Amino acid sequence: MITPENEAGMRSVVVEREIAFPPEKLWRALTQPHLIEEWLMKTDFQPVPGQRFQLRRNPTPEVSIVVDCEVLEVEPNKTLSYTWNAFDLESVVTFTLTPTPTGTLLRIEQSGFGPHQKAALKGANASWPHFLSALEELLKRSAD
Amino acid sequence: MSAAPDLIFRSLADPTRRAIFERLCREGERTVAALTAQAGVSQPVVSKHLGILKQAGLVRDRHEGRNTHYSAQPGALAPLVDWTGQMAGFWESRVDDLEDLLRRMDQ
Numbered sequence: 001m002i003t004p005e006n007e008a009g010m011r012s013v014v015v016e017r018e019i020a021f022p023p024e025k026l027w028r029a030l031t032q033p034h035l036i037e038e039w040l041m042k043t044d045f046q047p048v049p050g051q052r053f054q055l056r057r058n059p060t061p062e063v064s065i066v067v068d069c070e071v072l073e074v075e076p077n078k079t080l081s082y083t084w085n086a087f088d089l090e091s092v093v094t095f096t097l098t099p100t101p102t103g104t105l106l107r108i109e110q111s112g113f114g115p116h117q118k119a120a121l122k123g124a125n126a127s128w129p130h131f132l133s134a135l136e137e138l139l140k141r142s143a144d
Numbered sequence: 145m146s147a148a149p150d151l152i153f154r155s156l157a158d159p160t161r162r163a164i165f166e167r168l169c170r171e172g173e174r175t176v177a178a179l180t181a182q183a184g185v186s187q188p189v190v191s192k193h194l195g196i197l198k199q200a201g202l203v204r205d206r207h208e209g210r211n212t213h214y215s216a217q218p219g220a221l222a223p224l225v226d227w228t229g230q231m232a233g234f235w236e237s238r239v240d241d242l243e244d245l246l247r248r249m250d251q
Contacts, residue, residue, distance in 0.1 A: 029249065
């Protein structure tokens with residue numbers, strides 16, 4: 001689900017899934033680096049508010065994706081949120097866990113400024129060339 | 145893909161054009177002569193590239209005396225970077241992997 005832009009130019013993505021496991025187990029997968037690596041990306045995450053960390057992935061040897069993050073909120077087995085800054089996207093990701101009779105309802109919401117709002121704020125800023133390099137890699141891969 | 149993103153992709157597929165566009169993004173407004181000095185190709189070739197970038201809405205020109213000044217319009221890339229669609233697909237596939245992991249994990 002993609003929500004429409006609100007008045008501040010914020011947009012968000014919401015993904016919800018009923019998971020057949022209890023919140024405690026899901027929480028471990030969301031907060032332990034060796035487990036995070038198995039489903040999301042390599043990371044030096046620690047569940048401490050204010051902690052900065054990175055998520056890294058190399059989908060191919062030439063392409064390196066790095067997401068800069070900072071932990072915002074940690075409420076064990078219930079809520080985890082951190083900033084998610086990559087390329088020109090400044091956003092916040094929030095994981096919300098709600099127990100259900102059969103497991104957990106996992107809700108992932110990512111909200112942030114759209115690229116045009118940021119471009120309008122900062123003008124032709126230096127991050128566009130980085131974005132273009134990524135775009136170039138994308139074009140190379142889609143040409144295969 | 146709608147016509148506009150297609151035009152933008154084609155404009156940026158050429159490395160010389162992309163270099164010109166990136167330079168305008170970094171350095172702001174430049175004349176054709178200034179761009180030619182660093183492009184490694186002749187002025188008519190630079191002008192042709194600028195014309196294609198302009199058609200895609202990626203640059204804007206401004207005439208002043210005998211000179212034409214070009215500036216980048218990075219907002220024109222917005223249709224390509226609607227991150228919400230990409231991220232929705234990203235999270236859906238990550239949650240698939242998360243469920244696989246949970247099935248493998250000890251209790």
